[in-house]
Amino acid sequence: MTVETYTPRAFHRQAHDALGNPQIRSNFRRAMDGLMTKRRDVFSDWDLETLRELGANIRLRALARLPDLLEQLEANCEANGIRVHWAEDGEEACRIIRELCESHGAKSVIKGKSMVSEEMHLNAHLEAAGIEALESDLGEYLVQLNEQTPSHIIMPAIHLNTDEISDIMHDKTGTDRTRDVDYMTAAARAQLRERFMNADVGVSGVNFAVAETGTLCLVENEGNGRMTTTVPPVHIAVTGIEKVVEHLRDVPPLYALLTRSATGQHVTTYFNMISGPRKAGEHDGPREVHLVLVDSGRSRIYQDDELLDTLRCIRCGACMNHCPVYTRVGGHSYGTTYPGPIGSILMPHMLGLEETKDLPTASSLCGACGEVCPVKIPIPDLLVRLRREAVGEGRGNVHGAGVKRTKKEVAAWKTWQWLATHPSAWRGSLTMAGKLRALTPSKLGPWTQYRTAPKLAKRSLHALVKSHRREGEGES
């Protein structure tokens, strides 16, 4: 299966295409408006700020002890009968999962929702080895049928409307062409149920991995997570190393923040706590449970006390829902596994700034993302930090630092710096510009494609204040 490919290098082209597609524009606008309203309504009865503070502190506390907690998690998981594997990068994680599948002679894998598996392109890897990997989250299933990647981390098929979904299901699975959502859901459910029963291995993600108990928590609404982790004889959970939390009691506040921020729900339909394989005398559950802990650049972010904040993320997608850029261009435009504001601060670490240099600038720094982030990640500040890295003014801690630095831009900023630090030259140039304002070009490249060029004032504020002072003296 060839999945439609988007790349962060083509952000401008992809955004251009999305902006020119009225269907995409209206699908995203409607969906994001709805999610913003839901979040706002569900938080009205909460002391949101206190909860955010708590959430941020829990995540900070966990990250402060990350290496210790990971070891504790490993020890407690193993004690519970969960086998723990460590992967330096996505490739290694894919290999571990494939080998586990092969050791059980698995031909078919059913997957619950997992962004880490998207990040490491697990499906393609398994399929290349002759193992079928089927997504069981409804949205993921639809985008997989449509040979696409998710366009949102919580609602992967949010870019599709009912008509498009009906067409996809009709074309790929032979269902009736209808707008009846219940019919389509029932059809997908029947199709997936059969696959759950026949799958050899279930792969899931992890929302919170609890170090003190070795418990894997999974938040979901459709039951695909529970089916994935209980029906097949082998369950493999895969997660980034940052998902660990210290205590079991840390989970409820984070869960409350996650569901409310993401979909405006107080709780989800399912909340799974997986603490090991089937025990003697139990009638169901997998016979083996594995946990694959993936690094993929995370420990590199961890070394930097500013960038580290990126790892607080609990993957709620609220920053996307509230981002005016994401709302206009949609998730595919970013060309990355994690789109939107969080993607723009996370993906440069995974792919390097060579690939992702346009993403940190794809924000007006309006601050909506930082305002809604349930764990208070200073996303706008991190975007600026990455812009510094991209032009070689950071600490050089991001792969590809300096790639965006051009002689032309440097010269422009140096000129600006000189003028702005030489006040009389600054005032002189303003006076000159005011006199020559008739010559101001009416075309200013991209700016005037959609707007009329701003007109320089005849007299600058410096000049007006001077006259004002003279008038004042004249009066007295």
Added chain:
Amino acid sequence: MTPVKLYPPKSEKVYFFGTCLVDMFYPEAGLDGIRLLEREGIEVLFPEDQTCCGQPAYTSGYQSEARAVAAAQLKLFPEPWPIIVPSGSCGGMMRTHYSQLFAGTDQESLAGEVASRVYELTEYLVHVCHLQLDDRGRAETVAMHTSCSARREMGLAETGPMLLARLGQVKLVEQERAAECCGFGGTFAVRHPEVSAAMVEDKVQAIEATGASHFVSSDCGCLMNINGRFEHQKKAIQGEHIASYLWRRTS
């Protein structure tokens, strides 16, 4: 919990930092801001050597250039007077980002001290001057656009509307998605012109849909962007800086 900001009593003198956009494109707004303060009996000092707060380079990642320009401003406010800025964006830069910009340098404490004296104009007029306005204008409907930096960096979404509410003949109408960015974002509008255009297009539609005959903003970046779009579409509606609007109606 959002901390409650404590405001000092009205100062006999204040510094006025005009911002580069006001200086170049909307000088009247700056002068009107000065007049409003002077009418309250405040002596307004305008350090002549001021140029730019450094934000354009800062948000573009050019930290050293931004620091050099910002450092030149730090010297201009030696006395302990408040520094009034007619822009949430530049005010936000000075108040919240100078500490990061100068962290670990010799000017760190000076930057912090200057930052602590920065007030956005409407903030100072509302919370310190308790400005009363005698509206002499005709009855009209006005929409307000609050910049993202005033709203989120400075927490000042209310001060503009509070001032407009004190104008007896003015009816303030709220635009749909009032908290959404107009798409300016400084260099964002140049680096990503199409995305920015989509954002400003929605904004002009929202403002138009209010039926207001005027709109005001405390940020010249937003004004330049929104007005530029209105003008490009040959629409009559034009926004003005809130300082000019307040001065015009009360003088």
